[in-house]
Amino acid sequence: xxxxxxxxxxxxxxxxxxxxxxxxxxxxxxxxxxxxxxxxxxxxxxxxxxxxxxxxxxxxxxxxxxxxxxxxxxxxxxxxxxxxxxxxxxxxxxxxxxxxxxxxxxxxxxxxxxxxxxxxxxxxxxxxxxxxxxxxxxxxxxxxxxxxxxxxxxxxxxxxxxxxxxxxxxxxxxxxxxxxxxxxxxxxxxxxxxxxxxxxxxxxxxxxxxxxxxxxxxxxxxxxxxxxxxxxxxxxxxxxxxxxxxxxxxxxxxxxxxxxxxxxxxxxxx
Amino acid sequence: xxxxxxxxxxxxxxxxxxxxxxxxxxxxxxxxxxxxxxxxxxxxxxxxxxxxxxxxxxxxxxxxxxxxxxxxxxxxxxxxxxxxxxxxxxxxxxxxxxxxxxxxxxxxxxxxxxxxxxxxxxxxxxxxxxxxxxxxxxxxxxxxxxxxxxxxxxxxxxxxxxxxxxxxxxxxxxxxxxxxxxxxxxxxxxxxxxxxxxxxxxxxxxxxxxxxxxxxxxxxxxxxxxxxxxxxxxxxxxxxxxxxxxxxxxxxxxxxxxxxxxxxxxxxxxxxxxxxxxxxxxxxxxxxxxxxxxxxxxxxxxxxxxxxxxxxxxxxxxxxxxxxxxxxxxxxxxxxxxxxxxx
Numbered sequence: 001x002x003x004x005x006x007x008x009x010x011x012x013x014x015x016x017x018x019x020x021x022x023x024x025x026x027x028x029x030x031x032x033x034x035x036x037x038x039x040x041x042x043x044x045x046x047x048x049x050x051x052x053x054x055x056x057x058x059x060x061x062x063x064x065x066x067x068x069x070x071x072x073x074x075x076x077x078x079x080x081x082x083x084x085x086x087x088x089x090x091x092x093x094x095x096x097x098x099x100x101x102x103x104x105x106x107x108x109x110x111x112x113x114x115x116x117x118x119x120x121x122x123x124x125x126x127x128x129x130x131x132x133x134x135x136x137x138x139x140x141x142x143x144x145x146x147x148x149x150x151x152x153x154x155x156x157x158x159x160x161x162x163x164x165x166x167x168x169x170x171x172x173x174x175x176x177x178x179x180x181x182x183x184x185x186x187x188x189x190x191x192x193x194x195x196x197x198x199x200x201x202x203x204x205x206x207x208x209x210x211x212x213x214x215x216x217x218x219x220x221x222x223x224x225x226x227x228x229x230x231x232x233x234x235x236x237x238x239x240x241x242x243x244x245x246x247x248x249x250x251x252x253x254x255x256x257x258x259x260x261x262x263x264x265x266x267x268x269x270x
Numbered sequence: 271x272x273x274x275x276x277x278x279x280x281x282x283x284x285x286x287x288x289x290x291x292x293x294x295x296x297x298x299x300x301x302x303x304x305x306x307x308x309x310x311x312x313x314x315x316x317x318x319x320x321x322x323x324x325x326x327x328x329x330x331x332x333x334x335x336x337x338x339x340x341x342x343x344x345x346x347x348x349x350x351x352x353x354x355x356x357x358x359x360x361x362x363x364x365x366x367x368x369x370x371x372x373x374x375x376x377x378x379x380x381x382x383x384x385x386x387x388x389x390x391x392x393x394x395x396x397x398x399x400x401x402x403x404x405x406x407x408x409x410x411x412x413x414x415x416x417x418x419x420x421x422x423x424x425x426x427x428x429x430x431x432x433x434x435x436x437x438x439x440x441x442x443x444x445x446x447x448x449x450x451x452x453x454x455x456x457x458x459x460x461x462x463x464x465x466x467x468x469x470x471x472x473x474x475x476x477x478x479x480x481x482x483x484x485x486x487x488x489x490x491x492x493x494x495x496x497x498x499x500x501x502x503x504x505x506x507x508x509x510x511x512x513x514x515x516x517x518x519x520x521x522x523x524x525x526x527x528x529x530x531x532x533x534x535x536x537x538x539x540x541x542x543x544x545x546x547x548x549x550x551x552x553x554x555x556x557x558x559x560x561x562x563x564x565x566x567x568x569x570x571x572x573x574x575x576x577x578x579x580x581x582x583x584x585x586x587x588x589x590x591x592x593x594x595x596x597x598x599x600x601x602x603x604x605x606x607x608x609x610x611x612x613x
Contacts, residue, residue, distance in 0.1 A: 080501055091499060097492040099559040104485050109501035111482040123481045152301070168500075 007265065008071050009034050010207050011056060011087065011176055016065035018051055025051035026062065027231035033176060034266035038198060038208045040218040043228030044251050049211055050180075052228065056209070057089040057178055058082030069175070086175030090165045092184055098154035102146070103127070103134040105153050106168045137167040141197050159190030166197060170206060177201060178209045183217060195221050215244045223268045227251055238263045300608045304553030305565030307604055311597070312572045319579030326582050329457035339574035340463040341366075341529055342544045343567065344522035346552075347470045348399075348515035349545040350566045354478075355491040355511050356558025357413035361402060362519055363541030364424035369395040369523035371432045374533030377443035384443030392520040398424055399516020403509035421542070428535045436534040442527065449528025463525040470518060475563040487511060492559025547594060548573055551601045555609065572597070 009032040018026040026048050033039050043049045054060035056067065058076030067074050069085045076082045079089065096105045104111075112126040112133075113119035119126070131149040138146055143163045146156070153161055162182050169177050179198065183191040191214075198221050201208055212218050218225060219239040227234045227250045235250050235257040242250075242257075249255035300306055319326040345362050352359040373391030376382040382390065398420070405416040439447075449463035478484035489497040490507045498504050527533050552569025554561025576597070577590045 079499065083501065097489040097496050097500075097559065099492045100485065100488055104489075105500075108485065108489055108497070111485060113482070122476075123483075125480055125482060125485070127480075155301075 009068070010070060011209075012068040012071075013052070013056055014066045014068070016052065016055055016062040016067075018055060018060060018062045024231050026055065026065075028065070029228070029232045031056070031226060031233065032264070033207050033209055034268070035207055036202060036205050037223040037266060037268045038202050038210055038221050040210045040212060040222035040225045041228060042212065042215070042218055042225060042247065042251065043234075047228040047251070048231040049228050051231075053089070053178060053180065053209070053211055056082070057087055059089075083172075083174075087178065088169035088172070088174040088176070089178040090162070090169050090180065090182065092181045096153045096161055096165055099152055101150045101152055102138070102156075102164055103130040103149040105164055106130065106134045106137070106171060108168070110172060133171070134167070137171055138163060140200075141167055142193070142200060143167075143197075157190060158186045159193040162186070162190075162194050163197060166201070170201065174206070176207050176209065178211070180211050181213065182210070183212065183214060191217065215247065218247075219244055224263045224266075229253060236262050236264055238267055297608060297610075300553075300604070304555075304560060304605070304608065305562050305568055306553075308552050308565060308568045308572055308601070312568055312575060315572065315575050315579060319575065319583065322579070322583040326579055330459065331578065331582070333459040335571070335574045335578045336464045337461055337529065338578065339570050340461065340467045341522060341526050341538060342541060342548060342573070343570040344467045344470055344525050345519060345541050346545040346548040346566045346570050347467075347474055347563065348518040348522070349549050350552075350554055350561060350563060351474070351487065351511045351515050351518075352413065353491075353546075353549050353554050353556060354487050354558060354561055355508055356494075356556075357406070357491075357508075357511075358417065358546065358556070359402065359413065359512070359515065360417040360542050361398070361421040361424055362515075362545050363538055364421045364428065365395055365398045365516060365519040366523045366526060366541060367535060367537060368398060368424045368428045368431075369520035370526050370533045370537070371428050371437075371535060373446055373520075373523065374437035374442055374527060375432065377446065378437050378441045384445040387443060388445055388524065391523060392517055395516040395518075395520025395523065396513055397516065399512045399514070399519065400509070402516075403512035406512065407505040407508050432535040434535070436532055436536075439531045442531075442533065446524065446527045446533075447531065449525045450531055451528070461528065463528045466521065466525055470521065471563050471567045474518075478563055483507070483510070488559055490558075544573065547598055550605075551597050553601065553605065555605050556602070557609070560609075569601075 011033040013029070013031040016026045016029045029048060029052055031052060041049050041053065051060060055062045058079040058081050061077065069087065074085050097108065100108070107130045112130050114124045114126045118124040134149045141163050143160060146160060153164060156164065166177065182194050186194065195217060198208055198210065210218070210222065222239060225237050225239065225247060227237065227247060229251055237247065237257065241261070246255055250257060325331060345366055349359055349362055369391040372394045373387050376390055377384050377387035402416055402420055405411055406413050449461065449466060451462045453460045478487065486497065486502050486507045489500065489502055490504050494504050526537060530537055548570035549566050550556065551572055552561070552565035552567070554565055573594060576593050580590045580593065
């Protein structure tokens with residue numbers, strides 16, 4: 001593959017500071033995500049992974065620091081702002097309305113209406129169009145086994161539900177997809193399905209931020225690994241130059257990585 | 271690249287074979303069409319009542335049942351909207367009566383022209399619903415408590431405003447009585463009130479199925495957090511549900527005037543619980559997010575059929591209450607079972 005990656009990050013967080021009362025959630029933390037890569041974010045509980053991701057996805061507002069999307073500075077007041085800027089977040093459990101069907105979930109909050117009188121005056125939804133496009137999207141994600149888009153989401157397996165939320169995230173021209181512990185509740189087979197899906201997204205040029213506790217999975221799909229420790233970035237490493245044990249050692253502070261050994265720039269497409 | 275492997279296909283096949291038992295199929299069908307079970311019970315009940323007393327299926331009797339159902343049927347449309355959002359509205363009866371009295375009394379005593387009095391009544395219904403909506407979304411109080419409180423408030427307002435007096439037939443403005451007008455449809459006698467109720471179901475069945483607002487109501491009732499993350503303004507949807515509900519209730523009030531040919535603060539004392547009964551029997555889940563307008567319609571008709579059929583069979587009213595009680599518990603138990611469906 002010869003994707004030319006520019007040096008400008010798609011998403012850049014600079015020097016974020018976030019405190020909750022006397023607890024420091026983020027302590028001058030930075031993050032860069034480059035085009036076409038999977039960036040994993042790992043760290044112990046309380047290291048500030050969630051806070052960092054919430055700041056980038058608009059769920060929290062940092063006390064200070066800057067966030068850039070495509071080089072332009074942004075300030076998110078809500079997750080809707082972040083979505084408008086092209087950052088879609090897929091939450092672990094809260095992504096879907098279980099009783100609604102696949103197509104309705106896919107277009108929830110952004111429904112398509114029919115043309116003409118039916119759509120404009122009677123506000124009629126374009127059920128057929130939404131189903132066809134949902135099916136296309138699911139097939140592109142490798143979940144082509146699902147035939148019936150009017151099936152309720154609660155009748156799907158965990159992996160398929162995850163696929164529905166990912167499909168929804170990328171349906172609306174997003175630039176970045178953040179996946180929060182996508183495999184935490186899944187079995188081995190379904191986890192693999194989701195990992196394949198992540199690789200598929202990347203191969204189509206969509207950068208992914210993956211938050212995960214699962215080291216083997218992180219080392220399987222990530223291009224670079226951002227290690228979070230004590231509210232800040234301890235190191236950025238690649239799966240090829242460091243082992244899982246090293247990553248754990250960095251997380252716990254047992255190992256310090258020198259600047260020159262880190263992977264601060266894009267490594268993919270080289 | 272990412273096509274499913276043959277192993278996973280085989281596993282999926284085994285999974286599906288495992289679960290193809292008849293009971294699983296019934297569960298799946300009910301999960302998709304929750305109104306199937308009340309429909310079956312309705313058909314069964316009609317056959318039994320016909321066998322007990324052949325007069326049950328006479329057009330005159332069927333017409334009477336529909337007229338008896340029209341008020342609670344209309345109220346249950348509003349109740350369905352609220353229950354779909356995982357709420358409950360205990361003030362539906364009070365709002366209906368309040369709107370009724372405003373329509374009748376403003377026309378009779380304050381000289382407001384009939385059509386304007388009607389609009390005024392509908393506005394009062396909308397306002398009452400909006401008050402519920404504001405209390406629920408702004409003060410974050412549970413709907414059960416809010417509507418229990420407003421049940422008292424609207425009932426008191428009605429009594430104070432009406433000063434305990436009924437507005438009688440001859441004192442009513444003409445437009446307020448049109449819902450009692452009769453149309454002959456072959457052997458059937460249909461009132462405008464019955465038609466209005468059916469129209470409400472047709473309109474809201476369409477709205478719930480075919481508009482974005484309908485989908486949002488389902489999503490909010492299903493999982494408000496997920497709905498919010500998907501970009502739906504949850505509070506706005508909730509507020510609109512209670513307000514639209516208020517408008518429907520005022521129309522139910524209009525139907526009430528036509529049916530009883532008077533406006534009294536003491537009509538329809540059981541409307542609250544009867545409307546909830548119709549919704550629940552109709553297969554709508556009290557946990558929100560699932561249910562249909564057609565289901566509630568069948569539920570309301572079923573209650574009317576059981577009540578009418580038992581009295582035609584010569585049984586005491588107590589048996590009606592007993593039968594409805596059993597139906598409600600069966601319906602909720604069935605809902606719990608249906609909700610366990612997983613692939």
